[in-house]
Amino acid sequence: xxxxxxxxxxxxxxxxxxxxxxxxxxxLSIQVFEAGDDVGGTWYWNRYPGARCDIExxxxxxxxxxxLQQEWEWKERYAxxxxxxxxxxxxxxxxxxxxxxxxxxxxxxxxxxESNNQWVTTTDKGDIVTSKFVVFxxxxxxxxxxxxxxxxxxxTGDVYHTGQxxxxxxxxxxxxxxxxxxxxxxxxSIPIIAAQAKHLTVFQRTASYSIPARNDTIDHSxxxxxxxxxxxxxxxxxxxxxxxxxxxxRYDISALSVTEEERRAEFERRWEQGGFAFLSAYNDxxxxxxxxxxxxxxxxEKIFSIVKDPATAEKLVPQQVIGCKRLCLDSGYFETFNRDxxxxxxxxSSPIERITSGGVVAGxxxxxxxxxxxxxxxxxxxxxxxxxxIRGRQNKTLSDAWEAGPVTYLGLNTAGFPNMFMVSGPxxxxxxxxxxxxxxxxxxxxxxxxxxxxSSGKATIETTxxxxxxxxxxxxxxxxxxxxxxxxxxxxxxxxxxxxxxxxPLIGFPTYVDKCNEVVANGxxxxxxx
Ligand code: FAD
Ligand code: NAP
Numbered sequence: 001x002x003x004x005x006x007x008x009x010x011x012x013x014x015x016x017x018x019x020x021x022x023x024x025x026x027x028l029s030i031q032v033f034e035a036g037d038d039v040g041g042t043w044y045w046n047r048y049p050g051a052r053c054d055i056e057x058x059x060x061x062x063x064x065x066x067x068l069q070q071e072w073e074w075k076e077r078y079a080x081x082x083x084x085x086x087x088x089x090x091x092x093x094x095x096x097x098x099x100x101x102x103x104x105x106x107x108x109x110x111x112x113x114e115s116n117n118q119w120v121t122t123t124d125k126g127d128i129v130t131s132k133f134v135v136f137x138x139x140x141x142x143x144x145x146x147x148x149x150x151x152x153x154x155x156t157g158d159v160y161h162t163g164q165x166x167x168x169x170x171x172x173x174x175x176x177x178x179x180x181x182x183x184x185x186x187x188x189s190i191p192i193i194a195a196q197a198k199h200l201t202v203f204q205r206t207a208s209y210s211i212p213a214r215n216d217t218i219d220h221s222x223x224x225x226x227x228x229x230x231x232x233x234x235x236x237x238x239x240x241x242x243x244x245x246x247x248x249x250r251y252d253i254s255a256l257s258v259t260e261e262e263r264r265a266e267f268e269r270r271w272e273q274g275g276f277a278f279l280s281a282y283n284d285x286x287x288x289x290x291x292x293x294x295x296x297x298x299x300x301e302k303i304f305s306i307v308k309d310p311a312t313a314e315k316l317v318p319q320q321v322i323g324c325k326r327l328c329l330d331s332g333y334f335e336t337f338n339r340d341x342x343x344x345x346x347x348x349s350s351p352i353e354r355i356t357s358g359g360v361v362a363g364x365x366x367x368x369x370x371x372x373x374x375x376x377x378x379x380x381x382x383x384x385x386x387x388x389x390i391r392g393r394q395n396k397t398l399s400d401a402w403e404a405g406p407v408t409y410l411g412l413n414t415a416g417f418p419n420m421f422m423v424s425g426p427x428x429x430x431x432x433x434x435x436x437x438x439x440x441x442x443x444x445x446x447x448x449x450x451x452x453x454x455s456s457g458k459a460t461i462e463t464t465x466x467x468x469x470x471x472x473x474x475x476x477x478x479x480x481x482x483x484x485x486x487x488x489x490x491x492x493x494x495x496x497x498x499x500x501x502x503x504x505p506l507i508g509f510p511t512y513v514d515k516c517n518e519v520v521a522n523g524x525x526x527x528x529x530x
Pocket of ligand 1: 012013043046052055105137139140423424434436
């Protein structure tokens with residue numbers, strides 16, 4: 001295929017899908033390429049057992065169409081992956097989105113031609129599309145990270161990554177399974193795999209804090225209340241730091257301003273309630289180590305009370321600041337280690353040395369397994385972008401521009417890459433929010449901007465190095481006021497060897513939205529329109 005459109009979009013997750021809808025409303029032509037064979041992005045790829053949302057269903061959904069949000073019926077408090085995928089497919093059908101998407105097609109390059117201000121995008125299927133604008137809706141958590149262990153290719157059993165799970169599912173019955181990782185994906189899948197497998201060995205490098213999700217069938221009277229006031233509910237959520245949880249009771253006081261008894265009673269109530277409300281009791285968990293330690297210690301004690309074997313409990317108890325890595329929500333995670341068929345191997349003190357044909361070697365011990373599951377996460381925020389050969393002015397690659405870490409203005413654009421936009425790019429609140437709210441805000445900003453450029457007869461829009469350097473410094477200064485940078489999280493790129501250590505997401509959705517609106521009100525301040 002060789003053609004010209006106004007906008008080329010890469011990715012058909014929630015971001016790419018909404019971009020189609022908005023572009024059509026503005027009369028702009030669009031071509032979307034998606035590597036998968038259907039819509040849904042994250043929820044298309046992550047089909048591992050137990051995969052589900054940890055933002056409540058009534059919040060983790062599009063708000064742009066009132067009929068859609070009124071008519072769709074969620075079944076559980078936290079929607080499982082199949083239900084979210086079904087929702088994405090419903091949206092694609094309802095707005096006839098698939099006609100602008102070419103599936104099973106991976107974009108390999110996107111180059112800006114300075115002589116005519118156009119982007120030329122090519123795919124692994126031989127397509128060449130020329131467009132005035134290019135939007136990377138490639139996802140923050142879409143590039144699977146598989147550590148390169150020595151001998152990995154010699155393993156003779158089945159190998160899976162949670163982020164690339166087979167559509168037909170995996171039957172672990174009778175299998176001896178090894179699972180590497182103890183982040184959110186591991187914590188959701190471990191209880192289910194353990195219940196099925198003959199034996200499960202979990203290889204843990206860093207113990208994670210996890211709070212019970214207390215998932216349940218949805219409370220219909222609650223849904224009715226939400227739907228009666230959906231707009232106000234969404235508006236209130238957008239006023240929260242993470243763009244979710246306006247219904248969570250928050251005390252605007254320090255954890256240290258109350259007695260230990262009061263604090264414990266509050267933590268206990270929230271532990272029973274389940275979900276992210278747990279970290280919202282007081283206002284300074286992520287600001288001072290002392291406040292953080294009160295809640296961290298409470299969770300450690302819970303782990304000791306759940307896990308029967310003291311040596312295993314000791315290994316499962318995290319030592320880092322709680323919340324500086326993404327907090328996990330679980331359904332019976334710590335309880336799973338009381339099963340006779342589950343073993344925990346600490347690979348912090350004795351890292352995985354190699355994989356053999358039939359096992360994993362750590363600390364000079366070979367753990368025999370016949371199936372290996374990598375729950376080792378993603379090359380987050382930059383991985384999918386940098387896998388594409390993106391070139392801006394003077395043929396400069398995005399990899400070169402981001403050699404010392406991603407540099408953007410507002411997480412939307414990078415200097416030297418005119419008319420190129422990223423949805424949920426590094427430097428925007430993205431992964432620290434209910435991402436559908438962030439996606440909607442970005443897609444609306446980007447499509448409004450494109451419409452403005454087209455209608456005002458301008459050729460290009462791009463930020464400057466000065467603006468993006470100031471923005472990156474701001475994002476890091478905000479993070480440095482918190483405890484976030486204190487541990488080796490993927491927010492900092494610390495999970496991928498050799499990745500520059502830069503805090504990538506911006507903390508604080510409402511102030512970010514105000515800034516984006518202000519930029520527009522001031523004639524796209526910080527951008528050059530040529
Ligand atoms: P994605 O859904 O990642 O879609 C990007 C798409 O781009 C993918 O389909 C990919 O195939 C495609 N793509 C990438 N590169 C190319 C290329 N070169 N060519 C063609 N196609 C390409 N967020 C929350 O807010 N709450 C949650 O509870 C939550 N749970 C999550 C659970 C899991 C297991 C994971 C992995 C993420 C979770 N997230 C959650 C984050 C989630 O990624 C976002 O909420 C959201 O789905 C992202 O949508 P997106 O369209 O931006 O990106
Ligand atoms: P992750 O949080 O990055 O966890 C990866 C795990 O693999 C970590 O325990 C990591 O240990 C381990 N690991 C990586 N490389 C290793 C190595 N070489 N040796 C040993 N262990 C290694 O990835 P994830 O669990 O897929 O989650 C990623 C993000 O996706 C989450 O933070 C969240 O934002 C989203 N998500 C959300 C949900 C949900 O509940 N809705 C579910 C899944 C994912 P270290 O910690 O030591 O690096």
